[in-house]
Amino acid sequence: MSVLYDPIHWTPHKRMYDRLMLSFVAGYLLLFGVLQLALHPQITAETLIIRATGTLAFLMLHIILSIGPLCRLYPKFLPLLYNRRHLGVTMFLLALTHGIFNLVQFHALGNADPLVSLFGSNTQYGSLARFPFQALGFFALIILFLMAATSHDFWLKNLTPPVWKALHMGVYGAYAMLVLHVMLGVIQLEKSPVLTGLTGLGMFTVIGLHVMAAWKQAQKEAGASARKQPPLETQQEDTLRGFVYACEVAEIPDNRAKLLILEGENIALFKYDGKLSAVHNLCKHQNGPLSEGKVIDGCITCPWHGYQYLPENGQSPPPFEEKVCTYDVQVHGSSVFVNPKPYPEGTSRPPALIV
Amino acid sequence: MSPDTEFYIGWQKEIPPxxxxxxxxxITGAGIAIPLLAFLIVRYQSGFSTATFEFGTTTELSGTFIRDPFPFLRVAGGTDAHGQAVFQNILLVAPGKFGFDHIEGAAALKNGQAVKLAGFLVYHDGKTALEVHRLENSTTDTATPENENQPLGAxxxxxxITDPKCMLGVMKPGEGKxxxxxxxxxxxxxxxxxxxVTNTAGETEYYLLAGQKGEALNDCLSDFxxxxxxxxxxLEQHGDWLxxxxxxxxxxxxxxxxLGAGPMCN
Structure with a gap:
C-alpha cells in the first residue's frame, strides 16, 4: 500500500516474479541469437538485435494484455497480475532498444536529422500498403514510454486513479499501432504465411480473451442488478425508504462479498463477523473489484494488489490513507437492503447485524 | 483451506497452493510456447543474402577514376585466358548514407585521373563497391580511359529500386519495405x-539508374x-556493371x- 514512495516496494513475490521474468527475457534473447546464427549465419549484428528485441517486446505485450482478462476468467492467475508493471517496464526497455537501433540503422548518418528522416523519408501516408510503418512504431513507443514513466504509485496517486487508468488504457492504442507496424513493415518483406499467421494468432488471442472476460463480466453484472423486492410489512416499508432489495443473507459467503449494481452505483456488500457492510466496489489503487476480495484481519482486501479498507468506514487502516464511499445496509429477516446513495469516502456507517 | 476459499495477497509470504x-x-506453458515461437519466427524468415561488408578491414586500391555516369574506380585484375587485361569497375561511395563526392577532395577528381583509395569493400553477386574513407594520393595526370562501354540496346x-551500398551487404536486408x-x-x-531485377529462374541482376543523358535521378526517385x-x-555495359x-x-x-502510376519526373 502507498504510504511511502519506495522506488520499488519489494516483496518476496516481486523478487520471484522479476527473477522468472528476467530468466525468460535472457533465455529468449539467447535462444533467438543462437537460432539466428545457426539457421541464418549471414545476419548482421544490428538486424539480429533489432529482430530479437522487437519480437520479444511484441510477444511480451501480448502476455501483458492477456493477463488482465485471464485473471477475470480464472482468478487463480492473479499472482501474474500482481507485478505486471515490471513486465511492462521491461517490455518498454526492449521496445526502446529496438527503436533506437532502427533509428540509427535506417535514419542516422544521412543528410537529414534522424527524426526528420523518420517522418520524411516515406510520405505515403495515404496508402495502406506503402504506409510509413516506422512512424506507427514511434508513436506506440511514446505511449509505452508514458506508461512506463508513470507506472509508479507516485504517479497513480498524483494523477488520480481515473486519469492514470485512462492514460494506461492507451496501451490498446499502442497495441493496435504495433500490429499495423508489424503487418505493414516486416510482414510485407517476409514470404512465409507462418509469420503472418503468428501475428494473427496473437491478435485473436488478445481480442478473444477480452471478449470472453467482457462476456463473463456482463453476466456477473446482470446478476448484480436490483431484483424483485419480497413482500414487506407496512412498518418495514417506512424504515426502508430509499433502500433497494439486494439479496438474501445466505447468498453471501462469510468474509466475502456480493457485487451489486443499484441505480448505477457499483457496490460491494460484505458479510463478516455476523454483520453486513457496503462500500464502493472499485479499489482506489487501480480500480480493482473489491467485491472479489475478502475480509482478512477485519479488513476488506482487494484481490489485485492487496489494498485494504475497514468495512465500517471504507478507510484504509492507518497509516494508509485510501478511502472509498460507504452505504447504509439493513437486514429484515433473511433479506438484505442497501441504500444506493453513497456517503462521502471514508464515512463511518454502522454495519447491519445479522439476526 | 479449500481452493475455493483460498485468497491470494501479493504482499504475503506464501502463495496459496x-x-x-x-x-x-x-510458467510451464510459457516455457514451451516461448522457445517454440522463437524457433518459428527465426525458421520462417526469408533469410539473408551472402553479401559481404568488410567492416573494419581497410583495403587500399589503385586505379583509374571514372566520373560519369557514376564514380567508379577502374582497377586492373590481371589477364584473362587470352592474355587480355581484365579490369573491374568498383563503385565508389562515402561512409554513412552519402555518395562519393561527400568525401573531402572527391569532387575535384577528374575523369581518368590515377588515384589510390582506402576503405571497406562491399560485394555481392559479382558486384563490388568501396566505402571510401580517404584518398591516399592522386596524380594530376589524366588519361581518358579507353571507352569499353558496350551499348546493349533498349x-x-x-x-x-534500392541503394547499391546496402544491397551489396552493408545492410541485411538491403531491400523491401x-x-x-x-x-x-x-x-x-x-x-x-x-x-x-530477378527473373523467373531466380537469377538476379543489378542496373544502376541514370537519366537518358547520364544525369542523376536521385532527387526524383524517392517515391518509387x-x-x-x-x-x-x-542499357549499357560498364565493365562489370550494367x-x-x-x-x-x-x-x-x-x-x-x-498509388496511381505516373511519370517519374516532370
Whole structure:
C-alpha cells in the first residue's frame, strides 16, 4: 500500500516474479541469437538485435494484455497480475532498444536529422500498403514510454486513479499501432504465411480473451442488478425508504462479498463477523473489484494488489490513507437492503447485524 | 483451506497452493510456447543474402577514376585466358548514407585521373563497391580511359529500386519495405540508385539508374523506392556493371496496392 514512495516496494513475490521474468527475457534473447546464427549465419549484428528485441517486446505485450482478462476468467492467475508493471517496464526497455537501433540503422548518418528522416523519408501516408510503418512504431513507443514513466504509485496517486487508468488504457492504442507496424513493415518483406499467421494468432488471442472476460463480466453484472423486492410489512416499508432489495443473507459467503449494481452505483456488500457492510466496489489503487476480495484481519482486501479498507468506514487502516464511499445496509429477516446513495469516502456507517 | 476459499495477497509470504499450481501451469506453458515461437519466427524468415561488408578491414586500391555516369574506380585484375587485361569497375561511395563526392577532395577528381583509395569493400553477386574513407594520393595526370562501354540496346525492366551500398551487404536486408527509408536516405545522400531485377529462374541482376543523358535521378526517385516498378531505357555495359539510361516517362509502379502510376519526373 502507498504510504511511502519506495522506488520499488519489494516483496518476496516481486523478487520471484522479476527473477522468472528476467530468466525468460535472457533465455529468449539467447535462444533467438543462437537460432539466428545457426539457421541464418549471414545476419548482421544490428538486424539480429533489432529482430530479437522487437519480437520479444511484441510477444511480451501480448502476455501483458492477456493477463488482465485471464485473471477475470480464472482468478487463480492473479499472482501474474500482481507485478505486471515490471513486465511492462521491461517490455518498454526492449521496445526502446529496438527503436533506437532502427533509428540509427535506417535514419542516422544521412543528410537529414534522424527524426526528420523518420517522418520524411516515406510520405505515403495515404496508402495502406506503402504506409510509413516506422512512424506507427514511434508513436506506440511514446505511449509505452508514458506508461512506463508513470507506472509508479507516485504517479497513480498524483494523477488520480481515473486519469492514470485512462492514460494506461492507451496501451490498446499502442497495441493496435504495433500490429499495423508489424503487418505493414516486416510482414510485407517476409514470404512465409507462418509469420503472418503468428501475428494473427496473437491478435485473436488478445481480442478473444477480452471478449470472453467482457462476456463473463456482463453476466456477473446482470446478476448484480436490483431484483424483485419480497413482500414487506407496512412498518418495514417506512424504515426502508430509499433502500433497494439486494439479496438474501445466505447468498453471501462469510468474509466475502456480493457485487451489486443499484441505480448505477457499483457496490460491494460484505458479510463478516455476523454483520453486513457496503462500500464502493472499485479499489482506489487501480480500480480493482473489491467485491472479489475478502475480509482478512477485519479488513476488506482487494484481490489485485492487496489494498485494504475497514468495512465500517471504507478507510484504509492507518497509516494508509485510501478511502472509498460507504452505504447504509439493513437486514429484515433473511433479506438484505442497501441504500444506493453513497456517503462521502471514508464515512463511518454502522454495519447491519445479522439476526 | 479449500481452493475455493483460498485468497491470494501479493504482499504475503506464501502463495496459496491453488494459485501456486495455476502459476506453475502458466510458467510451464510459457516455457514451451516461448522457445517454440522463437524457433518459428527465426525458421520462417526469408533469410539473408551472402553479401559481404568488410567492416573494419581497410583495403587500399589503385586505379583509374571514372566520373560519369557514376564514380567508379577502374582497377586492373590481371589477364584473362587470352592474355587480355581484365579490369573491374568498383563503385565508389562515402561512409554513412552519402555518395562519393561527400568525401573531402572527391569532387575535384577528374575523369581518368590515377588515384589510390582506402576503405571497406562491399560485394555481392559479382558486384563490388568501396566505402571510401580517404584518398591516399592522386596524380594530376589524366588519361581518358579507353571507352569499353558496350551499348546493349533498349530494354524494359521490372524490379525494385534500392541503394547499391546496402544491397551489396552493408545492410541485411538491403531491400523491401523495412529498408525503404534507409534506401531513400542513401539515394538522397548521393548514392546512385540501383534497380534489382530477378527473373523467373531466380537469377538476379543489378542496373544502376541514370537519366537518358547520364544525369542523376536521385532527387526524383524517392517515391518509387522499394516498390515494384517497370522502366524502359537504353542499357549499357560498364565493365562489370550494367547502367540503364532510363526514360523517366516510362517509370510505372507494378505492385498491388500502389498509388496511381505516373511519370517519374516532370
Amino acid at each position: 491453488s494459485f501456486k499450481r495455476a502459476v506453475r501451469r502458466f 530494354v524494359t525492366l521490372r524490379g525494385e 523495412p529498408h525503404r527509408d534507409c534506401a531513400v536516405r542513401c539515394i538522397a545522400g548521393g548514392i546512385p540508385p540501383v534497380l534489382k 523506392v522499394a516498390d515494384g516498378v517497370q522502366v524502359r531505357g537504353q 547502367v540503364l539510361y532510363a526514360d523517366p516517362a516510362t517509370l510505372r509502379r507494378i505492385n498491388k496496392g500502389a
